[in-house]
Amino acid sequence: MNVSKHKSCFCYTCNKSFHFHGINRHRSRHRDKKEDCKIRYTNGDIYTFNYSADKKESDK
Numbered sequence: 001m002n003v004s005k006h007k008s009c010f011c012y013t014c015n016k017s018f019h020f021h022g023i024n025r026h027r028s029r030h031r032d033k034k035e036d037c038k039i040r041y042t043n044g045d046i047y048t049f050n051y052s053a054d055k056k057e058s059d060k
């Protein structure tokens with residue numbers, strides 16, 4: 001994967017790319033809506049956030 005040179009993140013849930021400055025805010029929107037989201041960060045790491053299964057794990 002050669003995505004790390006681009007300063008962009010990608011939300012697989014929305015199928016949209018985001019500036020790395022905006023991705024945390026975007027993730028918060030999913031959290032607020034209790035939606036699962038899968039996000040690729042600038043370093044190429046992909047994380048899945050299970051916000052729909054929320055309640056037990058509170059946001060740190």
Ligand SMILES: [Zn+2]
Nearest residue numbers: 011013014037
């Ligand atoms: Zn999204």
